[in-house]
Amino acid sequence: CITIYELNNSEVSLYVWHETSKKVGSNEFTSYLIDYIRNIADSYKEVVLISDGCNYPNRNKVLSSASSNIAVEKFIVLNQLHLEKGRTMMEADNVHFTLEQYFKPTINSPMDYVARMRVARPKQPYKIEVLNYDFFFKYDDVPTNLPSLYFLHPHAHRYKSSCRIGSESCMI
Template sequence: MNPSTLKNKQKCHQNLDPKVHTKVETDVKDFLKNWLRDLPRVDSYYCRSTATYKDKKFLYQGTTISQLHREYGQAAATAGVRAVGIQYFAAVFHEENYSVVIPRKDQCDVCVSFKHGNISKVAYDAHVTKKDEARQEKSRDKDSADEEKSIWIMDLQAVLLCPKAQANSLYYKTKLQVHNFTLFNLRPQGGYCYVWDESEGDLCSEVFAHLQYHHFEGVIKGHPDLKEIIVWSDGCCYQNRNTCVANAYSELARKYGVLITQKYLLAGHTQMECDSMHSTIERKIVADIYTPRDYVVILQTARIRPSPYYVKVLKHDEFLKLNGSYFFSIRPGKKVGDLTVHDLQGVQFSSEGKVNFKLSFSEDSVWEELPQMGQWHG
């Protein structure tokens, strides 16, 4: 390689790295960073605790860097600012910690690690056994559903953005996040959608505790012969597996004299009947979306048989805070190194106020009393 060619390659490499690039004016850099900062982002709620993803700024699914660069070029021309090339644009994009790829919710770290030879066959087999046990337990619960026992599946649908349109003038404008919390009754297969946008409420544990409390309170009042409720979900801590939700279930069990059990599928293997609800809804979205009300109409008409989904739109004044608590922790251990909430496979709330837990669904597993139980704290 001759000296002139080497010099040109080094210059090209510098153009790709915004940290060493010296020929881009300050106002051009600032305009680019401010333009990126205004892009609508999607929360990756299932990766908040993962070091690789927790600080990432995920963009709406389907976004590409080339599309972004074209929109940026038009915005720069309108503002009278010089637009940088796509290579420098991409370098700044990644330096600012943006991503156009949202990691899959149902990807299993253990299975991927085994595929790449990072864990032993023994550890992988134990993982598969635990997954199969949870699936078999869920199947047994489904078969046992009757007038006295109600089996439910619940999950939060991937965020819905509004407006949603193919037109470039709308595609990258600031968007409103719409949330749809779904519950599915395995017998008789009734679907329920609780909808709100980010101006009315967020995704904190108190919101989900409120939704589950009032939903299952309605179920109990509508079925006077009901004695037991079993709820299956993934193990998302702020959504399903936390003290706030546990206190709500404990209050329901005490107040109405029913047995309520939460059960969790194994992380990475959380395919549920709610997924069919989400798929049905997404297939119905064929036209542009301009307001959250457009999503409500889609939810109401997404299914016809055996019955349409029940849809309730929630406002901020309907999200109520819990007044007091029965216990401050559902952790099965007490000190450092003991079991944590992530080890829970099931939590059970009795009408007498007892809370029991399970660490697996194997044949020899038993319900144990939660060690953190205390008195009511108001």
């Protein structure tokens, strides 16, 4: 389960899939994140993503290339901030804690998780996307002009519709 928490309205989106059909790697992480941004981009000129400190899914060439592409496609500024691993708490952590309480009774099938997610927040229910194999895009097969990545700040990246990754004017 991957969690997105919108700070401006407290909406929570959960992307759920069975890990036997797809692993949890950069393509999977990038697929759900780009899908989410694509769905909200028409409502915002600037999007700020605050990611946990997990380096592999959050800081890689695949995600950076896709983030740059979506910024150009949707004419937005996309800022990605990385929190310090093990030293911070995010609103999504509260969502995970709530879900863990609902997962304590016996789980008989993978869909039991989804059923419990649906009732875990009665006043403002979680938006749950149950994904199948066809949802995921193989972003690492997309041609890129990024031979290597160099970021001026290890905890923040900025992608603009008018910039290419690697140019100083695009970095925070």
